[in-house]
Amino acid sequence: MDFEDFNNPQVAALPNHLRQYIVGQHYEHYTPIDQAVWRYIMRQKFSYLTDVAFYPYIPGLVKAGLTIDHIPRLQEMNHALAKIGWGAVTVDGFIPPAAFMEYQAYKVLVIAADIRQLKHIEYTPAPDIIHESAGHAPIIADPDYHQYLSYFGSIGAKAMFSAQDYELYEAIRALSILKEMPDADPIGLKNAEEQVAYWQQNMGEPSEMALLSRLHWWTVEYGLIGTLEKPKIYGAGLLSSIGESATCMQPHVKKLWYTPEAVNYAYDITQPQQQLFVTPTFQNLIAVLEQFADKMSFRIGGSYGLQKAVESGNTCTVVYSSGLQVSGTLTNFMKDANGQPAFIKLTGPAALAYADKQLNGHGKDYHKDGFSSPVGRLKGYDTPFEDFNRDELLSVGVSVGEQAQLSFESGINLKGIVKTLLVKNGKTLLITFEDCTVKSADGQILFDPAWGVYDMAVGESIISVYSGAADKNTFEEIGYSPKTSTYHPTYSEQKLNLHRLYQRVRNCREQKSGYDRLPYIWDQLQQDFPQDWLCALEVLEILDHKNDEQELALIITQFLKDKAAALPELKKLIEDGLYLIKHPVEQ
Known part of the structure; x- marks a missing residue:
């Protein structure tokens, strides 16, 4: 693949051994369902995270080149990030920790090109474009935070790692890929989970990279800032999870001050966190990192x-x-x-x-x-x-x-x-x-x-x-090459028909025309895709905002409420979607 630097100085400065992990974004591969998943999550972010995210997050979304309505193009992000001295590239899922750290040192965000499935809309263990772009990128606008992020990368790039680190990395990567497959073999999934558990329990003495990964997890991915009583979210893992960003604030999730002791807390990438760490300032993150680096x-x-x-x-x-x-x-x-x-x-x-x-x-x-x-x-x-x-x-x-x-x-x-x-x-x-x-x-x-x-x-x-x-x-160092590749589905004709319905709804909303086709789209959804809820929600949103087809709107509303009552895993998602119809957000 020809190297594309997007006219971004940070990306252009990447050395060859890091360029090997870059893949094309292939924007055309994103389906209308993918775009709807992005839009749903981004609307939730602008609604809920306004109150719980660290202040620079919401304006930072704009500074990072992100919009509510469409998955970002890499060129758009690089144009915006260049203004704050950063860049972005797309990669194939999890890349080795050492390479990830070094990208940070070069002030380049690595963004998984894929996007989570609709069934994983609340949270996915696999890196995806929602987590990387809408999670990491907006906070970078804060000067203290992006200083910490790049400094962490420069230190992490020098960290010693072990053979066990790579075994665990491969196990986690394989599991995350399987979990994102629509029809993963249950036996294969169970074996992958057991492999992760095995390596987590048989790492021996943690390497420098393993310990640094913990600090990275409890700050960059799952960090809170402020006070123990009323912290705000800045960690990308929480910001990109519309489920855990809410549950993490509940009392059963312990809040501890972020100190060098955080390095003693291991984490499980597949499970909600049992405790989170709160830093009073981003400068404290650098102070803790310095104490750890002195022992490296x-x-x-x-x-x-x-x-x-x-x-x-x-x-x-x-x-x-x-x-x-x-x-x-x-x-x-x-x-x-x-x-x-x-x-x-x-x-x-x-x-x-x-x-x-x-x-x-x-x-x-x-x-x-x-x-x-x-x-x-x-x-x-x-x-x-x-x-x-x-x-x-x-x-x-x-x-x-x-x-x-x-x-x-x-x-x-x-x-x-x-x-x-x-x-x-x-x-x-x-x-x-x-x-x-x-x-x-x-x-x-x-x-x-x-x-x-x-x-x-x-x-x-x-x-x-x-x-x-x-x-x-x-x-001529050739970086470690993963043993697995991310899954890219081949869609059946039935699935493609569902994609077309989503696209028609999107066209209707964006072009502000074709509203007379919404009843037909609803009939097709009921007839061929009764399990769908997100497209039905988007149809209802348009009807409500136009104050049109009120009888149909009542029918769709009842359908969604019945589905929420019958399927607990969809209850919050549907209720949050209905709330946003009545309380729309604007960027």
């Missing part, structure tokens, strides 16, 4: 960060105190007597970078068999090795063409002929040796001259370890 590998570095990288088993970046960045899969590291890193070993393709740009000649092709290097100070020197001046370098033989002998405080020893030095901003980053031998304190061979040229990283310590490559574009 990218800020702690050292042996702690290296161990997290080994456990991850994925591409990570190790940052030396000199500024040198080493990207690849860390498989082992050695500690000195004080527990500090003494030696790192990456297996498989690796790359070296500085300031997030790959160093010339040090890409994955050159370091295709991995990379290893000592860490630490040289024995007998108080000055960090990377800060040695010319005389100090000469004192240990580090001069091009000369043989150097380096003894590290950890006991590691190196002997070899200096081929090149790489210096940036006054710090030595890398020394390349020929005929080089590296041994550990106990005499173990860490590098043998027969293995070729040896590139040694220079740095007193490891100051940061984070997920992903330093220079993702040159590392």
Whole structure:
């Protein structure tokens, strides 16, 4: 698919490894029923959420390029969002958490292209265009909130994740897809639910990404703001659920202050929440995030960060105190007597970078068999090795063409002929040796001259370890690809006939003509689609506002009331729809 940036600077800046998740919106795939679902939900939002949503939400809908009457086109949203420094792209359902976070860091909303079915109009566990656009986008207009959102993304993009994280992600994605299928196999659905439950119970120690996902859930998705007694909604999961946005305010849903302790509360994406967290301000969200980030590998570095990288088993970046960045899969590291890193070993393709740009000649092709290097100070020197001046370098033989002998405080020893030095901003980053031998304190061979040229990283310590490559574009990092695809139905002729009835009602409302066809449409609904309620509601809305066909209006009203009484799951939906006919909303 050709990349479309919608003339939006934020979208245009997306790197290749994120562009792979983008899919076309295919606006023509939205059915007249889809448009009616959007309109119903948006009318409910303008009615109910005016009182319970955080103030910027309602004006934010307009600022995000959203209208009551039609599903937004991506170009419309990007035109509006560009004015507040954001952009939007459409994706295929749930994307991996790490990619989702990085999109936020680039100030781009990822919007699931699909829309929920009518039977899931109150809530869907699957991401859809209602949740993403009408949930997330409007609050972004608040400057403190969009600062939090993008900052969260930049931190989340560095979070370590585990193999179990991806298993749970796949299980949740598969379940959400099945739940949105009109005729999902009950056995398959049960198995998918069991898979989610299994991985939720067998995650082991939560990874940084898993813990961050909790903070994201309790703020961005299900957050409340204000006071415990009278909070307002800002979380997109609540704003996009016309069911839970009401029930969440009831006393049985506990309201707790949002503090760093929220990270200890797991969540279930398929169930209503048992408790919610209230923040007094959006600045408090940033304060809590800062406290959590201080405990992450990218800020702690050292042996702690290296161990997290080994456990991850994925591409990570190790940052030396000199500024040198080493990207690849860390498989082992050695500690000195004080527990500090003494030696790192990456297996498989690796790359070296500085300031997030790959160093010339040090890409994955050159370091295709991995990379290893000592860490630490040289024995007998108080000055960090990377800060040695010319005389100090000469004192240990580090001069091009000369043989150097380096003894590290950890006991590691190196002997070899200096081929090149790489210096940036006054710090030595890398020394390349020929005929080089590296041994550990106990005499173990860490590098043998027969293995070729040896590139040694220079740095007193490891100051940061984070997920992903330093220079993702040159590392040619191919992001994780989901195993499942979202469901796209093929409609029967009968279903297409229902679509046509919905479209005729829509045409009548928008064109303000063809009212004489409404009795016929009602007859067709009664004859062929007696289970439908939303199209009947739309017919009644037009009749009521025109004050026409009053007898027919009474018949449809009684039909809807009878249906609400017979089917408890439709009671609130129909009653809310009838209320809006008498109390219309305007944008």
